Amino acid sequence: MNHDASPPGPAGPPRTTPLAGLAVLGTVMFGVAMLGVAVAAFLSFGMFVRMLSVPLRTPDWHVWVGTFNGIALITLAALPVAALTAWALARRRRALGTTAAWQRSFAEVGIAYGTVPWVWITMIPGSGAGVVPGRLSLVPLQDLATMGSAGIIGNLLVLAALGALAPLRFAALRSVPRVLALAAACSALIEVAQLVLRLDRVSSVDDVLLNTAGAGLAALVSRPWWRSLPRTAGTRTPVAPAT
Template identity: 60%
Template structure:
């Protein structure tokens, strides 16, 4: 019984398919969470309560599962180190379409929603730096502890995906004036 439970937990939390299924199954919870946050913010008088709430939930729900998948260990985690490639564009030529698309999506939700949520991130260079920094951290973690392939091309694709998603959401980016409105509401409420 214990082994069957362990295997079922692993199937859900330790495989790409399981994490993808959990992500889809949790969509209703994410939608309800965003709605509740929106109503609470609206009642508090926050400017753009719905946009902020959906941006908060969208960043988390759209990024955490991808990062989780990236952090799944290889065959010999902690014992062996996976391959490392620091030469730009070398791995890209050998990647299949699924790998390229997957790498573009890892920080796409972050790139799409972060500029909507935080005025300080409402610029393409800042989104690229944020995604590139997080991606580099993931690649270092994969190399040092997870026995997974680590490549500078993954960092480039992750950042590019975030940048493209940010451009797709540009019309909804927060402006510095909106940030001051939120601060004024918080000051009046406090």
């Protein structure tokens, strides 16, 4: 028996397993799946397929980056890249001894993957962009009747990934009111950008309300995963000093 061996150091916090990381990715895909269900509910499957095939049949960069069809197809094509990026980032962090490597990596990539396409869609300019003045609608609930079901669901999903995954990544956001405040601020910035850039879009308070509500609902869905996490978390696994 080696009496000179140093006693084991204090056990560090348990590492998040790949299964937990996959659960976080599942939250991201929940939002994407909801989008697919919403589209399928209002359009036939054949029409949905034809919609996604439009960019493939039209070699015009504007169709790819300036229409919902093109952005949806790019988002679907980027899914394997996003999953691989999250996996590689998590492996890198685990090698460096970072705690909760899978949780942090999948949450970061999921926030970007689930939010950027929606923000991109909200910034698509209308036909009168740069010509017509910006339009404001500051009366709450006035625009809901003109949005239609698809518009309401789309607005709910704009910041849903942020609401679901931000509390998993950032300890300071492990509170539904804080998520709501962050979502409201982000949505207001989007509406202000639409107005300032004169994109021929209506900057509506109803968009802010729906974006914020969607983030709050998504935070409630992911709450069982993040409410038990510590409010503060270290970035490295403690290592016993060498003797």
